[in-house]
Amino acid sequence: MRTDFKKEPKTVRCAIYTRKSTSEGLDQDFNTLDAQRMSGSNFIASQIGQGWLELEERYDDGGYTGGNMERPALKRLLADVNAGKIDCVVVYKVDRLSRSLLDFSRIMEQLDGAGCSFVSTTQHFNTTSSMGRLTLNILLSFAQFEREIISERTRDKMAAARRQGKYVGGRPLLGYDLDRDSKRLIVNESEAAIVRQIFDLYLEKRGLVTTVQEIRSRGWRTKRWTTKTGKTIGDAAFCKSRLHCVLTNRIYLGQVCYNDEIYDGEHDGIVSEAVFMEVQKMLKKNRIASGDINHERRKGTLAGLLRCAACDSAMSIATSGRGRGKPSYRYYVCGKAAKRGRKTCPRATLPADDIEKFVVQQLQLLRVDETLLNSICNQARAKMAKKQNDLENERRAIVAEVARLERTISVLSMPDDNGDSNGTRLDSLASCNEQLTRRQQRLMQIDTELLKAGRTLPSRVEILKSARDLETLWEKMTTGERSRFMQLLIERIDHDPQGGNVAITLTDTGREFLSNELSVTEDDQ
Structure with a gap:
């Protein structure tokens, strides 16, 4: 006797994945993520006879692009697939899962490895067959092509707007307000005054850290504004990076930049070009100086000025240890001797303290120009x-x-x-x-x-006294101030080791401030 019976279908646990590129409209009672989920739920319900069962866990990525896999819900979905909790992934369209052919291939590889199938409710195909895979890859190629076209159009639109000097968005800047109707930057006079003082402060303090300290002591903070949703952003304390962004932003000149190209903007500038360029010059100079420190090169005050006349080579600063607790011995070494051996130079090294003190003493002997004073x-x-x-x-x-x-x-x-x-x-x-x-x-x-x-x-008397007493002033200077002082007054210093001569050539500023060039022998020290 044979008994026929109908075999119960195997349960297929289905997870619905939804995605939207922007967060706009997601606060509505029924948004696009809900519509995608409803479509997936209806499709699963139509397959209930095949044992399909919708899981309650939601995998929604609202406000995430499909161009990469950095999406929290997608990561949870793949983790649950690998854990064996999901038998089928259901989406509204293929591009909801991914718009990148490479990323999609990686996702499908993980799904196949876990024995999980994939279904699109509006694009019917079966991923278990070769024809289904071909159709899927063709659809995904078009999705990726569409994403790239949209990106190109967006870039072209932004480039065209920049060329016309338009403001194309981003965080509002200190010193400007945004006219929401015309989408133009309007000068905020009270904030603009602060921006101008920030530029002047940097030229006065000559460093980011000291300028930040002064800004904080004055209670100045970054731009504060309210978004369309009522969220308050900004109003933060200044730091080095925020200050650097202000000091290097060409918007304050009334200009806009795009791909290293500069265009005149529709807005008004609030900082003069002379001040802006002087700040850029000082930033570059300080960056080079800090690079020397970061690479453990102890820069001497005559670095870049002192040269060995016999070898026609620059002399750089060097140090040697004197033991624990004792200061290092500083000396200038001929560049040629450092590369080819000290025997190639008549006098390869000079004590740093001695030559620096000698140069200051020679400058001290010169007369200060009364007109310049x-x-x-x-x-x-x-x-x-x-x-x-x-x-x-x-x-x-x-x-x-x-x-x-x-x-x-x-x-x-x-x-x-x-x-x-x-x-x-x-x-x-x-x-x-x-x-x-x-x-x-x-x-x-x-x-x-x-x-x-x-x-x-x-007073004039106090300035004259300080100018004439360079040795006392030198002792009160920091290392950075000494270096800037020498760079301001001296163009080059030529040391002749054979004749024992030191020739000091002054800059134009040095010649205006002091009387004449110097040429002395080491015996005069």
């Missing part, structure tokens, strides 16, 4: 007057900002008709109070600086 005094007074004017302008802007913040705080402190006393309202109130405190602290600092500004200007 008067010019220095006038420049110092003009610089102090500009500083006072900048402080007064900043004070007026802060007073207006304080009044605005106080009005805003007064409005936010009033009880709401709806009884809303927390959430966004409290966050805004706390933020305004914090800004008000910083502005009031900065006002106190400005008042103090204005009181001291007129007292700190040195």
Whole structure:
């Protein structure tokens, strides 16, 4: 006797994967991810007779591109596939899973290795057959082609907009506001005054770290703005990288850049080209100097100036240890001797301290130009007057900002008709109070600086005394200041080891400041 019975189909555990490239519209009650999931659910329901079962776990990537695999939900999906929790992956279209042919091949390799099938609800094919795989690869090739075309169009559009000087988006900059209607940058005068002072501060402090310290002491922070969704971004303390971005941004010149090309922008500049280029020159110089330190080269104050006349070679700084707890012995060595042996030079080395002290003593003997001294005094007074004017302008802007913040705080402190006393309202109130405190602290600092500004200007007699006493001034200088001082006054120093002569050639600035070139012998030391 034979009994016929129908075999129950094997359960196929199905996971639905959804994706959208942007986050726009995802806050709606029914968005595109929900529509993709509904399509997948309906397809699985139509296959219930084949044992298909929809898993409750959601794999949704909202706001992630299909051009790469850096997606959290996709990573969870593949991890569950490898763990044997999923038998079939269901998507609305192939390009929802990936728009890259290479990435898709890797995903399919993982699915095949785990014995997991793949289904697209709107593009019917079977991945277990060779024809299905061919169809799938053709569809994916078109998806990748479409993604590349969209990228090219976007780049071309941005390039065309840049060539016309248009602002194409990005984080708002300190010193500008964005007109949402015209999409143009409008100068914010109070912030623009701060930007100009930041550039002047860097030229005065001559370093990123010291400038950041001064900026923080004044309470200045980065641009603060509110997004369309009401989220507040920015308003952060300055650091070296943020300061460097400000100092190197050509938008402050009224220009825009694209692919290393510079175009005139639709917006107005707020920093003069002379100041901007001077800052770039100093940044480059400081970067080279810091590179020497990072590579453990202890730069001497005469590095780049001192040359060996016999070998026609530059002399570089070198050090040798003297034991634990003792300072290293510094000396200048002939470049030719360092490469080919010390016997190739009549005198391969010079004690660094001795030659540096000797050069300062020779400069000390020269007469300071009285006309240039008067010019220095006038420049110092003009610089102090500009500083006072900048402080007064900043004070007026802060007073207006304080009044605005106080009005805003007064409005936010009033009880709401709806009884809303927390959430966004409290966050805004706390933020305004914090800004008000910083502005009031900065006002106190400005008042103090204005009181001291007129007292700190040195008299002509004090400037003359300092200029004539270079040896005392030299002892008070840092290593970096000594190097800059020498670079300013001296063009080159030629040491003749055979005749024992040292010839000092002054720069144009040095000749203006001092009387004549020097040519002395080592016996005069």
